[in-house]
Amino acid sequence: MKKLLVRGARQLITLHGPKGPRRGMDTRELGLIQDGSILVSDGLVTCAGPTRRIENLAEARSAMEVDATGRVVLPGFVDCHTHLVGGVSRLADYETRIAGADYHQISEAGGGILSSIRPVRELSSKHLEWRARHDVGTMLRHGTTSIEAKSGYGLDETGELKSLRVAVALDGRPLDIVSTYLGAHAVPPEYAGRSDDYIDWICAQMLPLIHRRKLARFVDVACDGAAFNARQARRYLEAAKALDFGLRIHAEQFSHCGGIHLAVELGAASADHLVFADAADIDLLAQSGTIATLIPGAVLHLGLDRYPPARALLDRGAAVALATGFNPGTSPTLSMPMVLSLACTRMHMTPAEALTAATINAAHAVGLEDRTGSLEPGKQADLVIYDVPDYREIPYHFGVNLVHTVVKRGEIVYQRAGVKWADQ
Ligand code: NIG
Numbered sequence: 001m002k003k004l005l006v007r008g009a010r011q012l013i014t015l016h017g018p019k020g021p022r023r024g025m026d027t028r029e030l031g032l033i034q035d036g037s038i039l040v041s042d043g044l045v046t047c048a049g050p051t052r053r054i055e056n057l058a059e060a061r062s063a064m065e066v067d068a069t070g071r072v073v074l075p076g077f078v079d080c081h082t083h084l085v086g087g088v089s090r091l092a093d094y095e096t097r098i099a100g101a102d103y104h105q106i107s108e109a110g111g112g113i114l115s116s117i118r119p120v121r122e123l124s125s126k127h128l129e130w131r132a133r134h135d136v137g138t139m140l141r142h143g144t145t146s147i148e149a150k151s152g153y154g155l156d157e158t159g160e161l162k163s164l165r166v167a168v169a170l171d172g173r174p175l176d177i178v179s180t181y182l183g184a185h186a187v188p189p190e191y192a193g194r195s196d197d198y199i200d201w202i203c204a205q206m207l208p209l210i211h212r213r214k215l216a217r218f219v220d221v222a223c224d225g226a227a228f229n230a231r232q233a234r235r236y237l238e239a240a241k242a243l244d245f246g247l248r249i250h251a252e253q254f255s256h257c258g259g260i261h262l263a264v265e266l267g268a269a270s271a272d273h274l275v276f277a278d279a280a281d282i283d284l285l286a287q288s289g290t291i292a293t294l295i296p297g298a299v300l301h302l303g304l305d306r307y308p309p310a311r312a313l314l315d316r317g318a319a320v321a322l323a324t325g326f327n328p329g330t331s332p333t334l335s336m337p338m339v340l341s342l343a344c345t346r347m348h349m350t351p352a353e354a355l356t357a358a359t360i361n362a363a364h365a366v367g368l369e370d371r372t373g374s375l376e377p378g379k380q381a382d383l384v385i386y387d388v389p390d391y392r393e394i395p396y397h398f399g400v401n402l403v404h405t406v407v408k409r410g411e412i413v414y415q416r417a418g419v420k421w422a423d424q
Pocket of ligand 1: 112113116185222224227250253298325327328329330331
């Protein structure tokens, strides 16, 4: 039996707590143990507690030791909204936006999502996998140990199947990857002006095919003025629900389109973005099991001022998760610590609420709550050691990667190399 003892953390944050997603004041309860240690056997957490108790356990004596003295240990982040596959950088769009054009003007001029289709259709699976693997490595170095990965840049049968296969192939190497079919991301050029026909084709052809091949656990739709209206989103999500897919939705990102209402009505696992959520939407989410997934990186990168109403969602009792939303158009970041900084500074979440949203609540948003998101006996030992003495330093030092060591299923998968002179 392979054993690991992570010993002597100044703060061990377990997120131990009630079974469901955390809401209200529970969002601030981190299960923090001062001078804590954690014992791992065969990739799973055996016990976590004060160091003086854990280090005296008989099993601890034969364990390989990782010294966390003076540092903070957290569950690995669960990045519950990423467009992992096909995220080829759109640098021309970036410069056009810096010069003053907005996201929709850029799309209308031939940039945007549609300009990402060609590379995905043309690149080989091997190349797409190589790119995605590289991004997964960067996520891991920033403390992420599980992600959700959407397709949505192929938008024809070959391109979408290729994207989903890449996500499925990378699952477990070493991150847990939950795959989502985002066929209804945009209307592809071959269906220009015929969005209803495109939705018909998806429902008749793609959903059954992806279901048969077990290539996705969830489906997602962009319910948005420039993509699909609420009627089309409903048709797509109902067809997916009939096949037992879990549901996710890009809702109220650029305007108010009714996506949240639909998400709650259909029992979606997650409604994402929510920038234009109104008071009625917030109450609906608060009374539902749908997780409110917020993506502040998309607001920052687009140079906008309006952030999702995180404070109102939390205060009304919604279950809030945070994600990078990693994609080449609105949020090309792979850093969950940066997302935490934005959540705290721009959305007025407390550091404790942001940590909960990025770990246990995010795990609930993608159906991984039984495996990860907290450091409790029986769960995977997915944990990260940070080179700081207090967890609040993580969002405080925005844009700085403070990750020291990453452990995935009990294996050390990343350890930061020291800097000559500075780290002696
Ligand atoms: O989550 N509907 C928006 N989808 C992405 C943007 C994708 C892109 O621009 O490539 C989002 O922000």
